[in-house]
Amino acid sequence: MNQHKYKNKHFGMSVRAATQGIVKSFKTERNLKIDLAMAILVIIISCLVHISLSHFMIVFILIGGVISLELMNTAIEQTVDLVTEEWHPLAKAAKDIAAGAVWFFSIISAIIYMMILYETLS
Numbered sequence: 001m002n003q004h005k006y007k008n009k010h011f012g013m014s015v016r017a018a019t020q021g022i023v024k025s026f027k028t029e030r031n032l033k034i035d036l037a038m039a040i041l042v043i044i045i046s047c048l049v050h051i052s053l054s055h056f057m058i059v060f061i062l063i064g065g066v067i068s069l070e071l072m073n074t075a076i077e078q079t080v081d082l083v084t085e086e087w088h089p090l091a092k093a094a095k096d097i098a099a100g101a102v103w104f105f106s107i108i109s110a111i112i113y114m115m116i117l118y119e120t121l122s
Ligand SMILES: Nc1ncnc2c1ncn2[C@@H]1O[C@H](COP(=O)(O)OP(=O)(O)OP(=O)(O)O)[C@@H](O)[C@H]1O
Pocket: 031, 073, 077, 084, 085, 086, 087, 088, 089, 091, 092, 095, 096, 099
């Protein structure tokens, strides 16, 4: 098991493949481009209002969480498309739930960021 001919033979190959996955997703997925633009905007605003170092750490965790979930959502979308291009209720459920995970964490992240801005500016 797990010894198929495409297996990465060493850690360097795994890192290279993972990097290729990230780069390809950023090139092809509109939502990831929007996430990246939002992340840059949030970092610029955070620098301008001088949020604290610990707040910056939280912001990086939130940005990392949203982008990682978006990458996972992309992987699930592509796996579903690999399995079927026909309409199927389970394909719809899988895609909608994966997208829902991104949306849910994004909303929580936005609320936490508003709290950070409120505390910094008040
Ligand atoms: N095979 C399928 N069967 C049923 N519904 C599907 C199927 N493929 C996609 N859908 C529905 O169509 C929507 C759009 O699917 P698509 O593959 O275009 O995702 P997407 O637009 O790239 O998603 P996102 O908005 O997260 O980028 C999905 O959210 C899902 O509700």
